[in-house]
Amino acid sequence: MNDVLMSAKRIIDNHESLVLATILKKSGSAPRGEGSNMMIRPDFTIEGSIGGGLVEAMIIKSAAKVFKDKSSCVENFLLSTENVVNVGTKGNGNLKILLEYIDCQDQLANDFYGEITKSMEKKKDFVIITKIPEASQKESGLKKWICTETGLFGAECDEIISLIQEIRENFHEMKHREAYFHDDTYFIEPFFTTENVVIFGAGHIGKVLADLCKVLGFYVVVVDDRNEFANAQRFETADEVIVADYFDRVTDRVKIDQHSFVIIVTRGHIYDKEVLAQMLLTDAQYIGMIGSRTKRNEVYQSLLEEGFTFRDLERVYSPIGLPIHGETPEELAVSIAAEMIQVRRTPKR
Known part of the structure; x- marks a missing residue:
């Protein structure tokens, strides 16, 4: 906007x-x-x-x-x-x-x-x-x-x-x-006001990312299953805050298209695989998932067993963010936002 x-x-x-x-x-x-x-x-x-x-x-x-x-x-x-x-x-x-x-x-x-x-x-x-x-x-x-x-x-x-x-x-x-x-x-x-970022997870990183992405001009949507985390008082800058009882069929609640950026940072990685499986069926231009390479590979193997392909998984940015060796939620948010900007600004072929 x-x-x-x-x-x-x-x-x-x-x-x-x-x-x-x-x-x-x-x-x-x-x-x-x-x-x-x-x-x-x-x-x-x-x-x-x-x-x-x-x-x-x-x-x-x-x-x-x-x-x-x-x-x-x-x-x-x-x-x-x-x-x-x-x-x-x-x-x-x-x-x-x-x-x-x-x-x-x-x-x-x-x-x-x-x-x-x-x-x-x-x-x-x-x-x-x-x-x-x-x-x-x-x-x-x-x-x-x-x-x-x-x-x-x-x-x-x-x-x-x-x-x-x-x-x-x-x-x-x-x-x-x-x-x-x-x-x-x-x-x-x-x-065209369709370029949005959807953050799955309203924890510490999600909070910092929502504020940062808003400064960068995105339409910001936050999705979580916890009322005490996902609320308008905590996410004052977000355009939408959605409390989802379950993370299945999230695309019924959130618009995901070729202009969308998706960030998967669910609590304790509990719903990462479930959300990622749904995002791989969309046209999102950026899908990023937090986690170590070990945790990522476990999710990937499970998805391969469910019928997804290696080509599907090549779309995912994981571990998420540019390698700036960040540790705090703020540093991790900066690295993720920087990677999103890189994708956003790279000329399309």
């Missing part, structure tokens, strides 16, 4: 305008990818990040002009190991930034970010379409649309009909990119 866009509605409701900075294109050593965004308030405090350090300092400086002009624009920045240079609207840098002025008195902006908030809270997949100002051009007013597989939020107009059709035909394959239609340029931002 994009907390920056969620915060935009809150700030607008507080009668503050803001500048939304979004990376349109990057190359070379630019630190963040396309679609990363940062929000700048009138007092120049920020939420989110698009690079840190000198990059953000230069963008905040550019945001001051946007606040003054009350109009949106595109700026290009040239990055080096020593400094950041703003090469303006016509120059070619390795970081192209859209700076949008969001007017708190604009009812359309209020409605637009309200719709985003509702869609994210409902975990509804959508794509934001933003018209990009031409070089050396400043534009006022909100020129954005929200496109779902069946609906559209925003002013209907002929200029984006073909673009909307293309998006819907390839909805879940959409990537952050610029699109060109009728001599205009648009930025496509997919927001």
